[in-house]
Amino acid sequence: MIKLNELTKVYRTDEIESTALNAVSFEINKGEFVSIMGPSGCGKSTLLNILGMLDKPESGSYEFLGNEVAHLKEKGRSDVRKKNIGFIFQNFNLIDELTVFENIELPLLYNKVPSSERKQHVNELIEKIGIAHRASHFPQQLSGGQQQRVAVARALITKPPLILADEPTGNLDSSHGNEVMELICDLHEAGTTIIMVTHSSHDASYSDRIINLMDGQIVSEKKNKLAKTAI
């Protein structure tokens, strides 16, 4: 599904140039659950951003679903992203002025799905995720765990083939964190490709493969034969 080849990203300020990613290459197959780990500043968030087409690489190639997307303009990236990628962030990133229902509905709106269909999809999903009773509440009225569940729902609503998660449990306590990981596992079992950036070995143990980054380069890759599955 994803093929990266010699991908490089450089950050420049007035005086300093730092290479966040240095000729990174790897492949990810459809349906895989991959974790990306490494110390702070190693470039994992940068990698995730490029994978999610939120940022452009300096050089190298990025093939997504068979198409070269590395140097697409924003509109092009936005189009691909809209249909194919869902995001889960560490700090949830819900819009405070929208209700739970409206937050989840948002990607459907931007994909021009008609009103009645939207309603149906959202209602199904919030039942599934278990937050139907909070549908008309605002993010400020929810606990961290509930907010993340909403964020997950939003990521899923368009049924994207790829989910990118950036430290999804980073702001949650352990029990809520587990809930969210289980949700993600469910997705994986249903066939969604998942790429997750994490600090937590515990979380990484849910995935099929772990890629370790250091100073912008891949230092190791290992398959996780003992992947935990949902109980």
Added chain:
Amino acid sequence: MFKNYIKVAFRSLNKNRTYAVINILGLALGLSVSILVFMFIKDETSYEKHWDGYERVYRTGIKASVMGQTMDAPVSPSPMANTFRTEFTDVETATRIHTIKQEIMVRYEQTKVYIQKAVQADSTFFKVFDYEFVHGDPKTALIGENSLVLTEESAKKIFGDVNPIGKIVKYDNRQDFIVKGIVKEPKGHSHFQFDMFMSQNTIRNVWMSNGNYTYVKLKEGIDANAFLTKMRRNFMKKIEPDVERFLGTTVEELFKGESYYEYQIMPLKDIHLHSKKEWEIQQNGNIIYIYVFIGIALMVIIIAGINFMNLSTARSGKRAKEVGVRKVSGASKKMLVIQFLTESVIQSFIALFLAFILVELFLPGFNNILETELYLFNSYIGETLVFSLIITIFYGLFAGSYPAFFLSSFQPIAVLKGDFTKTNGGALLRKILVITQFTASTILIIGMIIIFKQISFMHNKDIGFKGDQVIVVPIQTDQMSKNFRNYKSVFLKNSNVLSATRASFYPGDTPNQNMYLLEGKKDQLPLWNMDVDYDFFKTLDIKMLDGRKFDREKESDSLPYFILNETAVKNLNIQNAVGRKMSKNEGSSDNSNYGNIIGVVKDFHIEGFNSEIRPMVLTISNDLWFASFKIANKDMNGTIDFLEKEWGKLETSHPFRYTFLNEKFGKLLRQQENFGTMFLFLTILAIIISAMGLYGLASYTAAQRTKEIGIRKVLGASVSEVMRMLTKDFIKLVLIANIFAWPITYLLAKNWLSNFSYQIDIPILPFVFATLLALVIALITVSFQAYQAAISDPVEALKYE
């Protein structure tokens, strides 16, 4: 999609109420100003447009210079209107009027009513000006010699509810008139306002005497310029006999030199705003004020719009996360732009609603100052609404555009992970906008001070006479006029009546111009003439510069005596005037009665502050129709009662009517004063809006720098040091604004002042004052926020992250 935008817009406004209020209130103020100015301009430009066929109506005028005598006035001779009707095929109709400048007493049985604005008109008047007739027939109402038409209001005053058609009234105790028509007040504004119309159909066949106003209505499709050429050709032939009779020469000879006699026409609709000649029927408006109001209104609108842009951009940090999330969720830049524009348009419409409320609140005061009668739901409410909508949408789109584009260009990763408050996007633009606001405000403050200084100057200018405690009384009967000098002793019996005099005119009237001969000089001198009696200089406290006043002991009535004013002596280059002989040129005969120039009087304004003083000659006369009395400061009402009683004994048919000389004179300044007051109001508004904008910006900046403030305090900064840090930048901006404002204001002020014959020198004080005022306003506005931030607990600030 829009539902989502609208929902978010309202919720976002609700969440940030202070900013919402500042933004919307500022916009509302700007909008209300634009609506008021629109209404005013619509009103001012609507004059005459209610008359049927107004586009084809023209008023004639004459611009002439004959043997040194000049004239530029919309007047015309008696036979002109009839000539139009009978000799021009391009003319549909024409009419002639003669205005009566004093109030006229009209009597019906026991009721006496004073009509202020009477006019004599020929029978075609109502064909040109289609007043609506309640009773009577417009075609015949002014036929004959004793016909009278009244307005409904005048009729009610005289007759109550009785139908007055056919009734006979006594006009000025002299003549009987039959009421032949009652008309409604016209539906729109006009450059004249009449209460009573009297028929006047006799034609005096003199072409060079111009005591009327003539209006000509052309047929459809006639080119005015071509008509004017034909008109001039015809009329130049008509004046030939008069030129020979009165000037003793031929037209050809006359115009060989520098003399000219040019007939003119002015479209009826242009009179109110563009005609500023002598002898206008009433004071017209002024197109300059229209331009100035538009200019100021634009400034206020721009300031409010800038606020909106500034505050929205400044607050963009708070929306950044939302932008990132929306983009990640699939929004394109275009969709985000539309979303934010929708929000600003919504805010504009809320502001519009508020603006209409403000307009209703401001209108009474506005009408009071500008002496208008505007109200929202008048005949052009539709246009006002359309205009308001356009401005609102424009505001929403234009003012919202920068923030919209700015916000929607945020890159998701920049905003979703990082602390967006760190970016300084749009900082330069914000600074430019604040500078622009304060430049405009400073210009307005300085301008306002200069305007009031000029008005005060005109008020206090040495007008050359003392008009306080002087009342002017028109004389209505021959008897009083002939015998006034004998009656003076009766009035002076009361010790509070300090002096009594008469003159041929008082402020508001224009004197006559005649030709004079100076012994030893070949050329005739055109001088403006004022007839007075012996006590004139004493009553009005006018000073002599040379020679002596008129003295009844020293003079015999056989030879004329002359007093010239300063300007006459200067302009006409007369050396050693006192003692020289001059005479009035009565015609082409040689019977010039030479008399002595006995004195030179200090210039005095008798016409109004803004008219230049004309070269004048004063002579003694007994044929004078305006009396005036100087009364003591104590018990003025008692003194006036006394005068009224005594006057009533001597002039029984007409009662005693008086005005204070200062009031009459002061009225001439009113237009300027109204303008000044309006300017003040708009300036205050502009300052309020600028201050609001600054307040919003300051609080945003303080919030931005919370962490920095916390750290500084932990490291030992005092409250005042923190405040200084926060206010420094704003003060710099205000000072820069003043650097721009000073030269711009200087140029504008010079331009405006050049409209006045007597103007102040532009002083430096208003500039300094305005700068200080702007600084004080800025300081107060910003310091409040700065203080709040400075006294906050550092711990709170550091926990911010």
